[in-house]
């Protein structure tokens with residue numbers, strides 16, 4: 056099972072990702088988590104991307120594709136994976152298509168979790184204070200949403216044209232949304 060989870064910040068991607076990965080026994084590959092680990096470890100890559108993460112802007116496509124290619128080449132990805140947080144731009148989506156072809160990967164299931172902006176902002180605000188993430192402030196949250204609509208929303212159009220986008224209603228209880236996902240995946 057090879058899955059890409061798309062959706063704006065606050066859509067519940069992280070929560071659903073954990074449940075999906077447990078159900079299908081696949082690794083959860085979160086580019087945001089990987090970058091935060093690099094920042095925490097003080098690696099050269101971490102030092103380079105820290106200020107970008109704190110601003111809510113995107114790391115360059117080149118950097119992120121290197122990180123994800125290295126991760127997907129690990130043996131635990133052989134029988135599937137879930138990508139959370141990538142692709143964030145149409146350029147990344149195109150590079151990912153090329154990479155997966157090279158890896159001989161089977162059909163990709165692209166799930167887009169949709170939640171209206173007003174609910175997203177409520178959820179992001181509620182997350183503030185509970186979170187240790189340095190990019191969980193109101194100002195950065197608004198910036199991340201803006202970046203999403205400008206740069207990431209077109210990724211859904213890319214997959215729609217390719218023909219493998221499935222839209223999931225992300226409003227409702229966690230288990231309700233999860234049931235919609237497993238139904239969409241046909242299992």
Ligand code: AMP
Pocket residue numbers: 064086087088090107108109111112113114115119139140141142143147190199
């Ligand atoms: P996330 O946890 O997915 O919201 O990601 C946190 C931050 O990491 C984002 O605001 C970006 O600065 C950076 N990031 C994560 N994934 C990507 C990506 N695929 N492309 C560019 N930047 C990314």
